[in-house]
Amino acid sequence: MSIRVLIVDDSSVMRKIIARTLRQAGLELAEVLEAADGREALDKARHRADLDLILSDVNMPEMNGIEFVREARKIPDLRRVPIAMVTTEPTWKVMQEAASAGATAYVAKPFTAKVLRQKVDAVLKQSGRT
């Protein structure tokens, strides 16, 4: 299966690590979009109902990941796109805020290729994209 993914993180190195790890995990990426914060992500994804997955950091300048998810869920084309939070802060508070905003799952940093693949597979299956 080949997927289209948007990676949102203020660290360009981390965006590249995530893309590389997805490939290492055996996923074929048809398209990789990148954004450095929530606002840029909204601009890039606004009309992209064809996205299979969004992976978003939580702690970012301008617009953080929770705000991004909340805004993305108001956009018709993004309402059903699964969004997994990739975060160094996997506390209940953050997870509850993310879930309330409309996030589908979370992945704790640092992650192995195996863990990332398991999370992505679960999210894609849950959203009916596999």
Added chain:
Amino acid sequence: MSTIEQVLEAAMRETFATILDQEPLAPATRVPALPSSAGLTSQVRFTGSFCGTLLVHCRDSVAATLAQRMLGTQAAVSDADARDAVGELANIVTGLTLRHLCDVASSCHLGLPQRGAPPAELGGESTAWCVLHFPCGPDVLVLAAQVHPS
């Protein structure tokens, strides 16, 4: 019960093993000191159940090698990527350190990685240090942290 130094070392080793698929070698025995202006420094402040600052410092050449390994390339990396790599390392190590110290129900919030001079309180007697040899060569990574329960 682990000391803060042991927690820092465990967090750094886990980060290296996961992101870089390798570990920093043995702890260095040299006396740690706050970084001079040479090299790259990134620090992350945190608040919540525990509050404080964690700092990562290394030479420019170590930061460049770190970025190459994080990106999986042998090509030269930009200064921006080297700075970014050290910042992300500080971010992840801080997150792991707090996960070692707090349970998932605790509330800890991390700030964004910042460059620049360390806060005045860092370097005092209550600072926890961890200095690890970078794999390959004599270079080291320096971690310094002030961690206080709120």
